[in-house]
Amino acid sequence: MKIESKIKNYSVEKIEKVLSKKEDILKNIKFRRVYFFIDENVFNIYKKSLKKIVKDDQYLIIPADETNKEYIKLADYYKWLIDEEFMRTDILITIGGGILQDISGFIASTLYRGIKWIFIPTTLLSQADSCIGSKTSINFKGNKNLIGSFYPPDRIFIDPAFCHTLSDEYFNSGIGEIIKFHLLSDMKGYEKLKDYIFSKDLKNEDRLFEMIISTLKIKKSYFDEDEFDTGRRNLLNYGHCFGHALESASNYAICHGEAVLLGMAFADLLSLKRKILSQEVYDEFQKIYYNHYPDFNIKEISSGQIIKYLKKDKKRIGKYLTMVISKGVGNFEKLDDIKDSEIKNIYRRFISDYLQRVD
């Protein structure tokens, strides 16, 4: 899969047993030295192969923790690269999920105003969603993704086998975004989604890879003519307005894709209340989300906290709150007229529905 970008063109390739294919990863690139950013979990699980790969190179192990993608914290990673004499002719390879991607991407776009960068996503979320589209996102004083840049990796390699070592919550997090994108596509994509979601083995590598590529293609169709996110690409934030607020308010107690799932459910409830979505469609969507809901103590989070973070949403354009809502499969809209009181009412009902489901 080739992707054109105003920054630079790049590619996504499937590669099996990727951690033993260093030559393939680097083929036809000129470089002086290789540096690695590796997710701590991934390093512990795949230590044996990874130690072989990095033996002549510099590498840094980074825990995939939201606090590590804070603006201030990034100074440590810049410092490491500079101290280790990283040069413009060198190459950074990132092995990890979305948090490692965000850290690496922001640094890759800004160190020396741009360096060579290869990304090997190891979570389902980063394979099926974040790896393309060239966005990088950095937190600022606990506020999610307020800072960022547009900078794609030069190459992305996908090995669906990583799903077997993901925790349930990380797997569900990826499923959350796979659901979102297929709801944003069309009836054909929606049927494909239902076939997959209600099938038995979600981790069958071939089927999973098919869903990953299908998701990436839908995403690409949304940013192809709007890379810098000034119009249609906005709709990809379905589930993200409430989702981000929930992530921030819970201090990242749940994974991103899980928060997005709840965010879609919340947005659907708003659509239902405004009679934009029928009860029937609403119920069908709920069935798709349901099995992938996170189990966490939502009662600890007040509507006041949610509203506080919704006010910091970078997509807001006026004095009211913003949310992307669904009018049905492939039919979405960004609302900019939501009052605090509407959020409060819906949040009350949302909590009671959620508690019934996860009980």
Next chain:
Amino acid sequence: MKIESKIKNYSVEKIEKVLSKKEDILKNIKFRRVYFFIDENVFNIYKKSLKKIVKDDQYLIIPADETNKEYIKLADYYKWLIDEEFMRTDILITIGGGILQDISGFIASTLYRGIKWIFIPTTLLSQADSCIGSKTSINFKGNKNLIGSFYPPDRIFIDPAFCHTLSDEYFNSGIGEIIKFHLLSDMKGYEKLKDYIFSKDLKNEDRLFEMIISTLKIKKSYFDEDEFDTGRRNLLNYGHCFGHALESASNYAICHGEAVLLGMAFADLLSLKRKILSQEVYDEFQKIYYNHYPDFNIKEISSGQIIKYLKKDKKRIGKYLTMVISKGVGNFEKLDDIKDSEIKNIYRRFISDYLQRVD
């Protein structure tokens, strides 16, 4: 002057008495609120007009100090904008020189992944050089410009009258870059430069504006097909390799353009020693630089310190040091084979020449 950029197209306009033309600055832009970043010196000098302009808006006064464009320090400015509820539909106006531009530009490119930004350069250096080309540069732990992005302002307004309130060193700093660009152009540009440099009133507004536009045009010709600085644009670093090292080693005791002047003189000495530049041309260039040399205690800086910072030059591509050198007017080359010992030898001679001149 219209400039096309991969990020966004933008314009440079002359505007007299710019600080009383708020409506013109903002005409035909949709926005919610205006926020200002204003250089402390400029604010003190033009307090009366500025207080009128900013009366209904948020503004932040920032001293034009290199330490304020440190990566860590920028967190304060992001925080101010976020705390003051800056939104994507708002607009940031920067009034100041290159340091204010770098701070604002990096923040404008990364806050919410890009905001609307207008720049009113108030130093000769920022009017004649840095305002176009879309580079933003941030220091990292005392190392100059290691971090940065590509992001132009939406609009740039030039009022040459600001030159009358510039200190000599700031004026000379701009002259330094005006010299550099005309040396990088052709014989016609070189003759124009000599006419101007050896004329009486360098601050005549019409002549100065003509030189500003001439400089911007030369610069544009260098980045038109190389916005992201992968080839020809590199040559604009003439004077900057040694210049940046001198700035860092002296803890920014001299202005940027003055350091670039000394950097050109140093690079020319290297060309002379390598017999790439004739004694005659070398002497002629020296005459152009001479009146604009800064007066500072260069003996305090050792060749070891210079080499330490040259090693951190982001343009290096191999194990040796890098420098852009002159082979004559409009004829430049980037060398990547410079050894520490060559720098040491030339630096000894450079110091003795410099001391003779400024004595």
